[in-house]
Amino acid sequence: MYAIEIENLTKKYGEFIAVDNLTLNIEKGIIFGFLGPNGAGKTTTILSMLGLIIPDNGKIQIMGYDVLKSPIKAKNLLGYLPENATLYEELTAWRNLEFFASFYRIPNREKEKRIEELLKLVGLWKVRYKRVKTFSKGMKQRLLLAQALVNDPDVLILDEPTSGLDPEGAHLVKSIVKEEAKKGKTVFFSSHVLSEVEELSDKVGIIVRGRLRAIGPLNRIKKQFMELEGYEIKIETKQRMPELNVDGVIRVERIDERKAIIFTKEDIRAQISDYLTSKGITIVSLKIEEPSLEDVFLKTVYKREGRG
Amino acid sequence: MKAEINIALREFHSSIRSKRFVVTLASYLFMIFFFTYSIRDELIQRAGQAEVAYTSLPLTGVDGNMVITPLSLLTTSNLSTILIFGSILGITLGADSINREIEEGTIKVLLSHPLYRDHLITGKFLGNALSLGLMISVGFVFSIAYLLLLGIPIDEASLIRSLIAAFVTLVYTTIFLSIGLAFSSILKRSEVSTLVAIVFVILLILVYPLVSPTLASKLVGEKPYCPSEYNENKKYDNKIDSCIAMKEWEKKRLLWERKLLTLTPTYHYGSLITYVFSGDELTQDYIPLEESLSFGIASLLIFLTELILPLALAYIRFATMDLK
Numbered sequence: 023m024y025a026i027e028i029e030n031l032t033k034k035y036g037e038f039i040a041v042d043n044l045t046l047n048i049e050k051g052i053i054f055g056f057l058g059p060n061g062a063g064k065t066t067t068i069l070s071m072l073g074l075i076i077p078d079n080g081k082i083q084i085m086g087y088d089v090l091k092s093p094i095k096a097k098n099l100l101g102y103l104p105e106n107a108t109l110y111e112e113l114t115a116w117r118n119l120e121f122f123a124s125f126y127r128i129p130n131r132e133k134e135k136r137i138e139e140l141l142k143l144v145g146l147w148k149v150r151y152k153r154v155k156t157f158s159k160g161m162k163q164r165l166l167l168a169q170a171l172v173n174d175p176d177v178l179i180l181d182e183p184t185s186g187l188d189p190e191g192a193h194l195v196k197s198i199v200k201e202e203a204k205k206g207k208t209v210f211f212s213s214h215v216l217s218e219v220e221e222l223s224d225k226v227g228i229i230v231r232g233r234l235r236a237i238g239p240l241n242r243i244k245k246q247f248m249e250l251e252g253y254e255i256k257i258e259t260k261q262r263m264p265e266l267n268v269d270g271v272i273r274v275e276r277i278d279e280r281k282a283i284i285f286t287k288e289d290i291r292a293q294i295s296d297y298l299t300s301k302g303i304t305i306v307s308l309k310i311e312e313p314s315l316e317d318v319f320l321k322t323v324y325k326r327e328g329r330g
Numbered sequence: 331m332k333a334e335i336n337i338a339l340r341e342f343h344s345s346i347r348s349k350r351f352v353v354t355l356a357s358y359l360f361m362i363f364f365f366t367y368s369i370r371d372e373l374i375q376r377a378g379q380a381e382v383a384y385t386s387l388p389l390t391g392v393d394g395n396m397v398i399t400p401l402s403l404l405t406t407s408n409l410s411t412i413l414i415f416g417s418i419l420g421i422t423l424g425a426d427s428i429n430r431e432i433e434e435g436t437i438k439v440l441l442s443h444p445l446y447r448d449h450l451i452t453g454k455f456l457g458n459a460l461s462l463g464l465m466i467s468v469g470f471v472f473s474i475a476y477l478l479l480l481g482i483p484i485d486e487a488s489l490i491r492s493l494i495a496a497f498v499t500l501v502y503t504t505i506f507l508s509i510g511l512a513f514s515s516i517l518k519r520s521e522v523s524t525l526v527a528i529v530f531v532i533l534l535i536l537v538y539p540l541v542s543p544t545l546a547s548k549l550v551g552e553k554p555y556c557p558s559e560y561n562e563n564k565k566y567d568n569k570i571d572s573c574i575a576m577k578e579w580e581k582k583r584l585l586w587e588r589k590l591l592t593l594t595p596t597y598h599y600g601s602l603i604t605y606v607f608s609g610d611e612l613t614q615d616y617i618p619l620e621e622s623l624s625f626g627i628a629s630l631l632i633f634l635t636e637l638i639l640p641l642a643l644a645y646i647r648f649a650t651m652d653l654k
Contacts, residue, residue, distance in 0.1 A: 125336065
């Protein structure tokens, strides 16, 4: 059983297809980064996972529970941090968490202990009796994260979790996400910050115009990308580098007489090495230049949008 | 029911702290005090007395024989105040309660926790009804306290009937609350729905009863012609009596006017209040409660339908909408 199972999810707004036949399975205990440009369908997918948007077609299960047929069972197991939202501004931080905790069967003493732990975790313990309307955007975002954790969920869904946070706040959120994953929780998060996705994710999905364009562990996605887009092999030799007459080389970009980047269709490092050795050239380094997630993301998005 | 109660308590907590509630309550109490003070002498005069009199309830289009005691007089005198303030507070409490949560994004947070959408509507309805109940209770306690301060004794029958009237008033104000909730689920922007709701109340409570006689006249048709010899040296009433066609026309007009007024909750509210305090001219006392209330079953059913229909609309609309 997967932690999150999305099967053939489709959502249309009039003629516009926000999510187009999306199928996605997220294993338990991993951090899944959901990437896509604005309007790609990330938030629609997330809101469908919570039953806040009623899909035109498809099925979503959280820990085996259908979100539309058994919403209470599914919601009991998840925590959600929305993008651009706030909590009840007229209530204090403590009262907000107490209110949200009241929807779960948690004994009072345990509930209070949990709220105390969470407020300390997000650094809002000292301002627990202050009304949320007096909080900064970052403080509100941290309190939102605390409410998402109030039921100690098995699945954590975070929509742009570090949006509006200062570097310290962002670091705190990332460390909490990592900590939750260590405890065996599944984290599904969307983000625009590619470095954040790269840093946190065990698995990544890229959605463009409602369709899933790439999915898998980051290494695999990068490999697939290289297979599709070609390899960049960085080379440095001890002596002056001769012309590379090796099969599979598309082009060579020389940096200086000893350094170059070789663009190939496949990984032909062995052939290059053999060729240069036969010419009496000593290789200092020969490595594949891995594309960054940004390269993968931009190429995937713009290629599909016909802009690159 | 736990989820609904939690939401209701939060809603109650928020609404009684809102400026809207405080201002409405203060204005309501001021108006009650003003009206109560203006009939102070009459209240003192009527101390310990009960009299059945034909009474017309303002703004409702309803009249009937009612027992007049200091408490019933106070209750019916304050009726127009509660009609305006209760309906405005009721509708405005409901009018932005759903769409504001959607605008602020709190709805996404709330509904990500284990509760159904209908829990939210029920909770909001209950919480705001509690606020309305608080306002009505404060007004009621104020009336009782004022009478006691004047040294006017309160008879048990009037007290019980005033409590029933207070409950009817609560149901009346919750009709507007449910209309407000319907507006809130249909209209996207909270400012727009609040404005529409206020205009709706003004039209329904103040304008509609004023235009309904004219509307009824138009619906009945042209006023019949009465020969002038019938009218000579006769008063208006006699003139109608003497002209059968005119009498028939007036009868039809009144019937149409009543039919038009039955569309409003105000008419049924007035009817129920009349039944609660209805008296027998012969005994100069209250008609037994079971008997007087049995006359109001139709009004009560329409009253409840007017409460449930907008609420059902709000439920259906909210249950099927995408919460982006």
